[in-house]
Amino acid sequence: MSERETPRQDDGHEAELIAAEAIGDVIEHWGFRRVLGRVWTILFIAAEPLPAAVIGERLSLSAGAVSMSLTELQRWGVVRRVFKPGERKEYFEAETDFWKMISKVFDERERLLAESVRARLERAVTMLEARPRLPGAEQRADRVRRLLSFVIVAETALDGFIRSRRVDFSPFGDLIRFPLRVATRKRRA
Amino acid sequence: MSERETPRQDDGHEAELIAAEAIGDVIEHWGFRRVLGRVWTILFIAAEPLPAAVIGERLSLSAGAVSMSLTELQRWGVVRRVFKPGERKEYFEAETDFWKMISKVFDERERLLAESVRARLERAVTMLEARPRLPGAEQRADRVRRLLSFVIVAETALDGFIRSRRVDFSPFGDLIRFPLRVATRKRRA
DNA sequence: ATGAACTTTCAAAAGATTTTGAAGGTGCAG
DNA sequence: CTGCACCTTCAAAATCTTTTGAAAGTTCAT
Numbered sequence: 001m002s003e004r005e006t007p008r009q010d011d012g013h014e015a016e017l018i019a020a021e022a023i024g025d026v027i028e029h030w031g032f033r034r035v036l037g038r039v040w041t042i043l044f045i046a047a048e049p050l051p052a053a054v055i056g057e058r059l060s061l062s063a064g065a066v067s068m069s070l071t072e073l074q075r076w077g078v079v080r081r082v083f084k085p086g087e088r089k090e091y092f093e094a095e096t097d098f099w100k101m102i103s104k105v106f107d108e109r110e111r112l113l114a115e116s117v118r119a120r121l122e123r124a125v126t127m128l129e130a131r132p133r134l135p136g137a138e139q140r141a142d143r144v145r146r147l148l149s150f151v152i153v154a155e156t157a158l159d160g161f162i163r164s165r166r167v168d169f170s171p172f173g174d175l176i177r178f179p180l181r182v183a184t185r186k187r188r189a
Numbered sequence: 190m191s192e193r194e195t196p197r198q199d200d201g202h203e204a205e206l207i208a209a210e211a212i213g214d215v216i217e218h219w220g221f222r223r224v225l226g227r228v229w230t231i232l233f234i235a236a237e238p239l240p241a242a243v244i245g246e247r248l249s250l251s252a253g254a255v256s257m258s259l260t261e262l263q264r265w266g267v268v269r270r271v272f273k274p275g276e277r278k279e280y281f282e283a284e285t286d287f288w289k290m291i292s293k294v295f296d297e298r299e300r301l302l303a304e305s306v307r308a309r310l311e312r313a314v315t316m317l318e319a320r321p322r323l324p325g326a327e328q329r330a331d332r333v334r335r336l337l338s339f340v341i342v343a344e345t346a347l348d349g350f351i352r353s354r355r356v357d358f359s360p361f362g363d364l365i366r367f368p369l370r371v372a373t374r375k376r377r378a
Numbered sequence: 379a380t381g382a383a384c385t386t387t388c389a390a391a392a393g394a395t396t397t398t399g400a401a402g403g404t405g406c407a408g
Numbered sequence: 409c410t411g412c413a414c415c416t417t418c419a420a421a422a423t424c425t426t427t428t429g430a431a432a433g434t435t436c437a438t
Contacts, residue, residue: 120211
């Protein structure tokens with residue numbers, strides 16, 4: 001950013017940066033910009049509202065990048081702006097209820113796509129039905145209908161899944177300290 | 190690709206292209222290249238093995254792009270190479286069991302990331318525990334532990350979800366024709 | 379009203395990803 | 409063995425995304 005000063009993270013924040021990178025990767029993997037995950041994590045770990053400048057320092061980001069990230073995180077409802085009485089500058093804090101975050105993001109993110117995908121697949125079915133004499137058209141229409149059914153089933157199922165989790169965990173407060181069963185995991189990068 | 194020939198899709202494949210774009214968007218949204226979704230969709234709708242060249246024509250892709258897409262789709266186990274006896278060229282067909290596809294992709298895709306994320310968060314906790322005198326270190330360690338628990342819980346839950354769906358639907362054969370309940374949807378893009 | 383302390387915006391630069399197409403396989407028929 | 413038809417590779421080019429930093433905008437204290 002300026003003149004080759006070692007990224008100086010011997011200020012007691014190495015651990016946070018490691019965690020921030022890890023969560024940044026997760027978030028990127030789920031289709032967001034990595035920096036959003038990093039910023040959110042810094043706020044989450046801090047456990048108290050921080051001003052934009054502090055975030056920029058810890059993550060070595062320009063003021064502009066921090067500002068944009070915070071704006072976007074607020075749009076997703078996972079970071080809140082906090083006004084401290086008697087303070088000029090603004091503070092930001094992380095939402096801490098994970099399932100609330102996830103369902104909100106899910107809602108926002110998927111609704112439009114799901115609708116547009118449904119509409120387009122329906123259109124494709126209609127088009128294929130309109131020319132039943134085209135060789136294979138009926139078979140192809142079948143395939144597209146199947147795609148459509150699957151999209152709807154998956155959508156409904158996922159939605160139910162997220163809903164049910166929210167209910168499962170909220171009784172424990174917004175803290176999830178119990179890995180319940182840590183068994184058969186899966187997945188990768 | 191060559192000389193401004195109208196993308197000529199009056200060959201009876203407009204509907205497939207519309208569906209392919211729709212699924213391409215879904216796939217892109219889930220973190221893959223859009224072209225992978227488009228290629229898979231063409232194969233899926235065709236309902237019979239197609240040679241690479243046909244895919245390229247329908248989607249107006251260069252031979253190179255088709256080849257790379259097919260290779261990648263095979264890596265993910267969602268497209269298979271089919272040798273037709275007595276035919277020189279190779280054919281490709283789409284896997285049609287959606288849940289099988291999803292769980293396979295899930296496995297492949299998440300396992301490494303999940304492991305690396307767990308390791309990094311554990312490291313962060315250890316680092317914070319190592320300097321208990323640093324102001325706030327204990328509180329921060331707590332936050333990181335929480336993140337870690339959540340990652341594990343979410344991982345396990347999602348895994349179970351995918352597993353259970355597979356069981357739910359496989360009895361119906363590889364065709365999902367019953368939207369069972371088409372109710373409360375959600376999501377967007 | 380002025381200016382200090384911050385924040386936001388946005389166009390340009392940097393960086394990353396995707397696509398292309400030409401060169402180089404591969405395998406088979408003749 | 410040669411030529412044809414097809415497939416794969418890969419470096420360069422095109423395209424898309426992200427980051428930067430300077431300028432403009434806010435907000436408040438004085």
